[in-house]
Amino acid sequence: MGVTNDFQRPTFAVVGRVNKGKSSVIASLIESDAIKISPRPGTTTECVRYEVEQDGRVLFSVVDTPGFEDAPRALHWLQQRGASAAARVEQVEAFVDEFSGTDDFVQERELLKPILNGSAILYVVNGEEPYRENYEAEMEILRFTGQPAMALINWSEDSAYVDDWRRALNQYFKLVRSFDAHAVAWKERRQLLEAFSVLEPRWRPSIEEALRVLEAERERRLHEVAHIITDLLVDCLTLHMIVVLPQKTALRFEREKLELSYHDKLRDKETRALRKIGRVYLHKLDDWTPENPIVFEPDDDLFSEETWDVMGLPPKTLLAVTTLTGAVAGGSVDAAVGMATFLTGTVLGGLGGLGVGLYQLTQRFASASNLGEQARTLIKSPRDGQRIRVGPHPAVNFPFVLLGRALDHCRRVQAWAHARRELPPPKEAPSVLSSMSAAEGRKLESIFRKIRKKYRGVPPELRAELQQSVWALLQQLEQA
Numbered sequence: 286m287g288v289t290n291d292f293q294r295p296t297f298a299v300v301g302r303v304n305k306g307k308s309s310v311i312a313s314l315i316e317s318d319a320i321k322i323s324p325r326p327g328t329t330t331e332c333v334r335y336e337v338e339q340d341g342r343v344l345f346s347v348v349d350t351p352g353f354e355d356a357p358r359a360l361h362w363l364q365q366r367g368a369s370a371a372a373r374v375e376q377v378e379a380f381v382d383e384f385s386g387t388d389d390f391v392q393e394r395e396l397l398k399p400i401l402n403g404s405a406i407l408y409v410v411n412g413e414e415p416y417r418e419n420y421e422a423e424m425e426i427l428r429f430t431g432q433p434a435m436a437l438i439n440w441s442e443d444s445a446y447v448d449d450w451r452r453a454l455n456q457y458f459k460l461v462r463s464f465d466a467h468a469v470a471w472k473e474r475r476q477l478l479e480a481f482s483v484l485e486p487r488w489r490p491s492i493e494e495a496l497r498v499l500e501a502e503r504e505r506r507l508h509e510v511a512h513i514i515t516d517l518l519v520d521c522l523t524l525h526m527i528v529v530l531p532q533k534t535a536l537r538f539e540r541e542k543l544e545l546s547y548h549d550k551l552r553d554k555e556t557r558a559l560r561k562i563g564r565v566y567l568h569k570l571d572d573w574t575p576e577n578p579i580v581f582e583p584d585d586d587l588f589s590e591e592t593w594d595v596m597g598l599p600p601k602t603l604l605a606v607t608t609l610t611g612a613v614a615g616g617s618v619d620a621a622v623g624m625a626t627f628l629t630g631t632v633l634g635g636l637g638g639l640g641v642g643l644y645q646l647t648q649r650f651a652s653a654s655n656l657g658e659q660a661r662t663l664i665k666s667p668r669d670g671q672r673i674r675v676g677p678h679p680a681v682n683f684p685f686v687l688l689g690r691a692l693d694h695c696r697r698v699q700a701w702a703h704a705r706r707e708l709p710p711p712k713e714a715p716s717v718l719s720s721m722s723a724a725e726g727r728k729l730e731s732i733f734r735k736i737r738k739k740y741r742g743v744p745p746e747l748r749a750e751l752q753q754s755v756w757a758l759l760q761q762l763e764q765a
Contacts, residue, residue, distance in 0.1 A: 303351075310407075344494070360426050410450055413445070521555070522733060523740035524554070563701075603681065651676050732751050735747055
């Protein structure tokens, strides 16, 4: 068989016992939800090759191998032959040939084949379980192959045996790294790939190219997410409903139903956008629904009081924004909703803007308004009924709440390792927008106000300006 020394494409055989995190590491490394991760032994019974591609070009390959079946007996067979260190690779080849076509050492032979064909070894252990001497037979067999080898301690915050594992693994492997497959993000993935190039120097050019390609992919994803969030903000800021109620139907009897329908449309737009963000990072989210806690916690409604307290602009910044915009902001709100606020915004704005800020802190819902009564000089009531409009949403803080939730969701998705089957819960951390300055808030509020005014047709340059601001926030998010 012979170890191939001219193998140019980086290939890594992931070796380890079942249920020690092997499949989780592979899922996170290649960004795939398709890897079988099962609590039952024997999930992987044969080698499976995964190719990490970009634009049809293979960057590197990962081979998932079955776990050792009877490593002590296999090592005994090898040691009995008494081969010198220089001849041990041939001894391993002889072992594979000796039992080929039999029912003996099936899994050992299967996992050794890609290694003998030139794959580097990535040996995975579980740092949550104590080290035992019976692992040494596996590590000794891998050392017999003569291939570059790195050990990976799959760990979490509860792992109590990492130090014991590290002391033992350092005696067998060229490199030993820790890796939490359930909390891996771009930074950890990059570090692992960089370690690969140290493991096998002849692969360094290929690994460096892979890193450049993956860095470009990271930038592309951020750009796509900025586009998704921009579309969400524009769609929600311009959303309005105009219905005609029969003359005999009073608005007070239909108001609740109309407002509920309007707010449900906003919720649906947000959920669709968050699903798209997940797909950008290659997560399959076809079963997401507005009620599914994979997106939100049960009480995490877009219009809940708690959401508005935590997300969006903090009160101090919001008051600074609205105080400086004053009557201009108040008047724009009235104009944007067809006088639906009965000039409340302008009156409060005339008091210096402070009233607008206080008012907007609590105005979480948009109201249905009778255009016939409020703007008779502009719109004539149709003979067959009353024209009723709900939206655009008038609250100054509404788009900031949307933006804050989208950025927070993006942060969670970026930290969502493919070894996990569900979105990690939100961390108890300040909102992404909590550190936004008043100047940054005013700039965004100005953009939002212009979008509301242009709700019938937002100019491309205004959309582009918003997307640039969102892009800048995403960049800050990654650097945090």
